[in-house]
Amino acid sequence: MAPGGDTDRDDLGQVAELLANPCARDILVYTAREAFSADELAARCDASRTTVYRQLDRLEAADLVVPTVQFDPEGHHFERYRASLDRVTVDLDTDGLSVTVDRTDPPNDAVDRLEGLFNRLR
Template sequence: MSPAGDADEADVGQVAELLANACAREILVRTAGEALSGDELADRCDASRTTVYRQLERLEAAGLVVGAVQLDPDGHHFERYRASLDRVTIDLDTDGVHMTIDRTEPATDAVDRLEGLFDRLR
């Protein structure tokens, strides 16, 4: 799917199913303002890590969240997630149901750009 545009029938069903899930909706809300790790989301959403990571996988596959690796000063790294969904519009007319999905590219900061550069160099 494009950053903003009409969704096809598969996308309509996939997005509708995801938005019907309370945990998936909570993840989208929590990651709309800041990037969070799976563990942070599990704490804030009051859900198990397994549930959160399962929903993150589904949301990422649908293009509704974007994961980015963050380097830890200790040399470890972990993924943080940010919502890329801005708006979902559903229109109903005599031709059927039409969904438009508007996505935003998550803002990148200097650290994100540097990590991207290192990833490309590998």
């Protein structure tokens, strides 16, 4: 899907299918405010880790969530997810249906920049 632009009919189906899933919707709502790990999302969504990971994979493939690497003080790392979806608009006109997906840029603070640098060096 093109960021911020009209998508084709296949993308309309993909977005509609994703948004029809209650777990995917919950993930988008929670991660719109702040980044969460899959385990945190499983607890908040009252869903299994497998279900959450499946929905995160689908949302990430559609560019609706963005993973970031989080480091803990002991040197371990894990992924946290943040929604990149801002708005979905469906328009009906004489040419048919079109969908516009507006995305937000993920936060780019010092930690994000350092993590990005670290990932590029690996």
